[in-house]
Amino acid sequence: xxxxxxxxxxxxxxxxxxxxxxxxxxxxxxxxxxxxxxxxxxxxxxxxxxxxxxxxxxxxxxxxxxxxxxxxxxxxxxxxxxxxxxxxxxxxxxxxxxxxxxxxxxxxxxxxxxxxxxxxxxxxxxxxxxxxxxxxxxxxxxxxxxxxxxxxxxxxxxxxxxxxxxxxxxxxxxxxxxxxxxxxxxxxxxxxxxxxxxxxxxxxxxxxxxxxxxxxxxxxxxxxxxxxxxxxxxxxxxxxxxxxxxxxxxxxxxxxxxxxxxxxxxxxxxxxxxxxxxxxxxxxxxxxxxxxxxxxxxxxxxxxxxxxxxxxxxxxxxxxxxxxxxxxxxxxxxxxxxxxxxxxxxxxxxxxxxxxxxxxxxxxxxxxxxxxxxxxxxxxxxxxxxxxxxxxxxxxxxxxxxxxxxxxxxxxxxxxxxxxxxxxxxxxxxxxxxxxxx
Amino acid sequence: xxxxxxxxxxxxxxxxxxxxxxxxxxxxxxxxxxxxxxxxxxxxxxxxxxxxxxxxxxxxxxxxxxxxxxxxxxxxxxxxxxxxxxxxxxxxxxxxxxxxxxxxxxxxxxxxxxxxxxxxxxxxxxxxxxxxxxxxxxxxxxxxxxxxxxxxxxxxxxxxxxxxxxxxxxxxxxxxxxxxxxxxxxxxxxxxxxxxxxxxxxxxxxxxxxxxxxxxxxxxxxxxxxxxxxxxxxxxxxxxxxxxxxxxxxxxxxxxxxxxxxxxxxxxxxxxxxxxxxxxxxxxxxxxxxxxxxxxxxxxxxxxxxxxxxxxxx
Numbered sequence: 001x002x003x004x005x006x007x008x009x010x011x012x013x014x015x016x017x018x019x020x021x022x023x024x025x026x027x028x029x030x031x032x033x034x035x036x037x038x039x040x041x042x043x044x045x046x047x048x049x050x051x052x053x054x055x056x057x058x059x060x061x062x063x064x065x066x067x068x069x070x071x072x073x074x075x076x077x078x079x080x081x082x083x084x085x086x087x088x089x090x091x092x093x094x095x096x097x098x099x100x101x102x103x104x105x106x107x108x109x110x111x112x113x114x115x116x117x118x119x120x121x122x123x124x125x126x127x128x129x130x131x132x133x134x135x136x137x138x139x140x141x142x143x144x145x146x147x148x149x150x151x152x153x154x155x156x157x158x159x160x161x162x163x164x165x166x167x168x169x170x171x172x173x174x175x176x177x178x179x180x181x182x183x184x185x186x187x188x189x190x191x192x193x194x195x196x197x198x199x200x201x202x203x204x205x206x207x208x209x210x211x212x213x214x215x216x217x218x219x220x221x222x223x224x225x226x227x228x229x230x231x232x233x234x235x236x237x238x239x240x241x242x243x244x245x246x247x248x249x250x251x252x253x254x255x256x257x258x259x260x261x262x263x264x265x266x267x268x269x270x271x272x273x274x275x276x277x278x279x280x281x282x283x284x285x286x287x288x289x290x291x292x293x294x295x296x297x298x299x300x301x302x303x304x305x306x307x308x309x310x311x312x313x314x315x316x317x318x319x320x321x322x323x324x325x326x327x328x329x330x331x332x333x334x335x336x337x338x339x340x341x342x343x344x345x346x347x348x349x350x351x352x353x354x355x356x357x358x359x360x361x362x363x364x365x366x367x368x369x370x371x372x373x374x375x376x377x378x379x380x381x382x383x384x385x386x387x388x389x390x391x392x393x394x395x396x397x398x399x400x401x402x403x404x405x406x407x408x409x410x411x412x413x414x415x416x417x418x419x420x421x422x423x424x425x426x427x428x429x430x431x432x433x434x435x436x437x438x
Numbered sequence: 439x440x441x442x443x444x445x446x447x448x449x450x451x452x453x454x455x456x457x458x459x460x461x462x463x464x465x466x467x468x469x470x471x472x473x474x475x476x477x478x479x480x481x482x483x484x485x486x487x488x489x490x491x492x493x494x495x496x497x498x499x500x501x502x503x504x505x506x507x508x509x510x511x512x513x514x515x516x517x518x519x520x521x522x523x524x525x526x527x528x529x530x531x532x533x534x535x536x537x538x539x540x541x542x543x544x545x546x547x548x549x550x551x552x553x554x555x556x557x558x559x560x561x562x563x564x565x566x567x568x569x570x571x572x573x574x575x576x577x578x579x580x581x582x583x584x585x586x587x588x589x590x591x592x593x594x595x596x597x598x599x600x601x602x603x604x605x606x607x608x609x610x611x612x613x614x615x616x617x618x619x620x621x622x623x624x625x626x627x628x629x630x631x632x633x634x635x636x637x638x639x640x641x642x643x644x645x646x647x648x649x650x651x652x653x654x655x656x657x658x659x660x661x662x663x664x665x666x667x668x669x670x671x672x673x674x675x676x677x678x679x680x681x682x683x684x685x686x687x688x689x690x691x692x693x694x695x696x697x698x699x700x701x702x703x704x705x706x707x708x709x710x711x712x713x714x715x716x717x718x719x720x721x722x723x724x725x726x727x728x729x730x731x732x733x734x735x736x737x738x739x740x741x742x743x744x745x746x747x748x749x750x751x752x
Contacts, residue, residue, distance in 0.1 A: 068714070068715070071714075072714050075717075096717075100717075188603065188604070189604070198609060198697075198698065199695065199697075200695045200696075200697055252588065252604070252606065253606065253610075254588075254606035254609035254610045254698070255606070255608070255609035255610070255697060255698035256606070256609055257583065257587075257608055257609060257693075257694075259583050259584075259587075260583075260587045260588065260608075260609075263584075263587060263590055264587075264589065264590065267590055269589050269590065388716055388717070390715040390716065391711075391715060391716045394711075394715075397697070398697065398698075398699045398700055399699070401611065401697055401698035401699040402611065402698070402699045404609075404698070405609075405610055405611055405612075405698065405699070407611065407699075424716075427503050428503070430503070431503045
């Protein structure tokens, strides 16, 4: 609450006064790093390069923790009247920023350069546009993005008599492979076929991936007041997962914490897991035996949500600072910088042109898993974003966790999740779609 | 004669003057005390009392859609009490409190009494037991994430030898809170033991020797001498332990984030979720006021109860 905000504010103020006294426009850039320290350092390097190339601007890059913490700190700074000029924000938070009227639209900046906003967005992968444009305006510029992938253990595939070059394509294949891959000794399971991450945040993302693969839309991408938890596409996805656990017993019961899932994959206690493309380098570093990646299997169609973060310009910045911020945003999303960051982190580059660069073509040739991630992008959809996204997401996650522990059936879980989510969405629905002429 | 002398000795200087002198001295020392305390008071005021007042204000300030101020009232409390997650967090916190406070204090007393003699072995064992205290809670939680892993974790590895295996401690809503309670006891018992050891130093050995001569056994001596004399120490530990129940949260955030299905969501995490994940600062402030008020009254009540019949040694 206020106390936390005060601390965040103090930190923000310290960061702001740290810049040197020059005539250049001084701006702040808040950025999170979800993985490790090396990325934060690389970001500082990038900003130093930008400052050198643009002597009229001095950017102070402030590492602000995780995606969630960056959200908290950015909001605190805006409330205190000292917003950063640029913040790297989880792509599905942008809808809420727009609803709260806390972000500037990029459209005027794009138009000032004689470009149409559509033309500007055309430079990015189509899947990313949904989270960047809200109510017709561009409120976020994609910077680093991911999709879920199926990771599988090559040795386990061979041992089970499966061809590691032919990963499961449909849910039917997926189940069949999982049954072959599950190894039991008496009543003990020494290797499970599948594990899905059950931790808050990634659980909701994984469930939306399965719902999309089941033909669903999961949420209303055009208006933040609707989520489709009790629709057949979602109920089908929930039932499939419940069957994997309770009917076919190819996945362990209960919520699987993400570190436990990763460890089980490294240790050979599970043959297939679902994880982000952003985890590619982490898994590559820790996995001792060969593994491969594949598309998320489909029941109705191939489709996955994107993840990742976009650059925003919070409200409350002067024209001059907005101009400087825009320069930084354009520089960070230029093909060269974007491609370099992609190769360094494992995220894919949001700008299509980045993949035309020779160094990027070379990289894709040498890293077949990065190629799979890139190809799946053609089937990617926006990340679900509603009013009060985090709470709405948790409404489903709590019910799925109960289902995974055998306390609720998929139908009960879907119904309860829908009721809870609707209650959370009500204030926004009342203020918009049900706010009718009297 | 003797009486007269004694009276004179008692009366001494004229009473009025004595009172006056005391007053001036009291005034001067109060002044000095105030100025000596002023810097800390100023900081306390700025960073403790002002935020407390702000939290109270925020709890009764109502916001409409989009965070627009719409007046004062108890609407935040009404919404809080109507939220099933709040009651779940409150009951989780009660279970967590009951499950951690009594066992960790009992364990602390037991270990302290067992290790109170200053032998070399005891010194070593004390160090071993205090070790978890020096680890940050975040680090402990990260360690336990591995210890508690189903199949590969240390706990499961040993339990498997007893024929119990594959328990997903943190992934099952029925066991997750108890796993977190176990971690808290492991982490805190050593800390409380330090206080008990200090308390034991204050008990005169003559008392035990006298009781021994009277033929009292070790258990009787523990029950009739050690425990009653430890009461002030225990009262202090109890308050510290209750504060820990409400303020320690790192392990929950690292291990479960309050899940699965809200089964480990305790009040502080609930407040964090309301404030930062749902942007509902009014409800978060109301929950803060409730939990701090509950903590304060519990602490006062426990100190009062334990102070009754307390033995202080002169």
